[in-house]
Amino acid sequence: MHDGSRPTGPQQGIALRGLFVLAVLAFVKLAQPLLAPVLFALVLAVVLAPAVQSLRRRGVPEYVGAGLVVGALLASVLPLAAALAEPAAAWWQRAPEVLAELAVRLQRLRAAIPGLDTAGGGPGPIAEHLATEGMALTGLVLGRSLAFALSAAATVILLYFLLAGEHWLLPRAVQALPRPRQRALVLAGALAAQRDIGRFLSSLAMINAGVALAVGLGLHLAGLPNPLMWGVVSGVLNFIPYLGPVAIVGLLGVAGLLAFPTGWMPLLPPALFLAVHAVEANFIAPWFVGRRLVLSPVSVFLSVMLWGWLWGIAGALVAVPVLIGLRAVCRRTPRLRWLGVLLDGRRGTAPSLRTLLAARPRAPGDG
Template sequence: MNVAQNARLKPAAGKDGADDVRVSARPAPVAIVRGLRFGAQEPSPLEDAGVFWKIMSQFATILMAAIMFGALLYLARPLLMPVLAALIVAFTIGPLTGFAVKRGLPSFVPALIIVAVFAGALYLAVILLADPIYDLISRSAEIGATIKDKFSFMERPLAAIKELTSALSGSAALSVDISKPTDVIGSVLAMVTPAMMQFVLFFATLFFFVLGRNAMRQSIVNFFDTRDGRLRALKIFNDTERSLNGYLVTVTIINAGVGLVATLVTWALGFPAPLLWGALAFALNYIPYVGPGIMHATLFVIGLLTFDTLPPALIAPALFIAFTFVEGHFLVPTIIGRQFLMHPLAVFLSLAFWAWLWGPIGAFLATPILIMGMVAAGHLYPRPKTVLPD
């Protein structure tokens, strides 16, 4: 032990006469542990715990209100789905109806024309697709046997999954046997009957919204007392119409091209009912990410039913995958523009939420609802756009 160490540990006499050891004030060296460090690093206490609990109480109130609103959306979906769909369509064609009214036409004329166009398009679609759908339903027993034969290698895994599901749930899940045409027809009728009432509600809401567009617009604006509030409401209304019109009209034209390509590909490869697959591709392409994936799987299954071997069945899905890749990554951004493109995560979460809440119709309405919400939020809570460096 050297002199410095002796000085640090020099005995000193206490008041009681006993010797103690006087330790220097220098802290002991800290051992450095290499590897991951868990837990909080240099935590600091809350300045005011009352503010924290106030914020938490406000958050709990908002969360309970959101849960109750979600329950309302779910319970009232037969009423809200057609009404919201009609409002989105009316917002989309709002600039056109406003232009017609400014030219001197009575407001009921564009309302009647729009309803007639949509009803005629629906009637034409039913006429063109009724025969292919009926043919598929009549051949459901043959198609079911073919699918069972093609996917016989999946029997054991599917049986194991079914047994596991039954063991976890305690009862077997309800299913429709596609080998029995009566089950398919009964399921279709059970779905079509309430759908007819929703179609009536959709067309009635669309007609009255277009008919009273200017009056509703004026009522919404005059609801606010201040000039800034009225101006903000008018901007939200106009920007919602402009955004939905620019997005949905352009996407509809692009989806028509996708449906045409799907029709030509399935017709060239000898698929049955090519018009049906073109219409399905047109409709599913309104659902981002998920819709094209469903179409790829559908073309693969139809290819397996059409051809005896696997390689020819892969041609149609491969061609459609290549086309939708070019369409989604190059064509849509070029035509629509970057300003209309939303964050992919926001689009996917909106799609997942509305599909979970309202099913397929919710999946179709997810992107327009997200656009409306983003327009309203942009006016209510405007924030400067900051471009971060790469």
């Protein structure tokens, strides 16, 4: 018998689970410099493992095949990064000036609309504040650039080791489990997650490469400076569902406002991206990705918000692959199958409310 002031056994269990979840979230957020390279390396290893397996079937040793695959990845990424470094640095050097000019134009726009102008709301203080913050912002970016370089190097090294030991790493990890049925379930879930994540990311990479090419070509024809940089930015941010396209529209709107000061031309860069995104989202992506990899829109949005809050843009980029892997594991775990149903976005995977009401036991007073 308890006095009612202390929580009961089930209440204690719920409280402990809640505290455990909060502790895990805090650890993931604080340990981003350690965990982010590991997670990115795992995601890349899932995508690139079939290439190493194909080389192994042709007699190429794994450590050689892993080196060839990683080298090919670097050979495709580094020249593009070098080509984008100069325009990106030029935009960054102009950042305080650009923001101040944008504040001036927004202030003029507000003054041109009746009822929105306020006395004493000139752009001078905003421009001065942005100019004084320029040095601090530059120092912050330099520090972040060094941290990014170290994380990128750690990701590449870990990716090589994962690809070189891909064929025995997972079996050895599963072998540590005590029961055969548990080993079979975990192995099946891990292989399904690897297959689904690989198919999703490879399809999405091809789609976003096309988006980057189409946006860059359209912006080049429109006369926007540095169209290659904006095309690549559009392709990378398009990996982030919902929030990525919104960010691209905002960035291209600012670039258009600065490049085309008058008329309707400032609306052209975001309009070009919206046209490309409409075709990609409604026709190309459903055909490439397929119905089997469709996720619940609510779960995707919540996952992007959660990982974006934890790790920023890096977390938002891995939000959907993590969700696909979680769904694959939940489908093959009896205790988590309900969560897999919630994450699935295909129609017909869950019963309708009418079916559930028809199947419920009738009470004695029901007609």
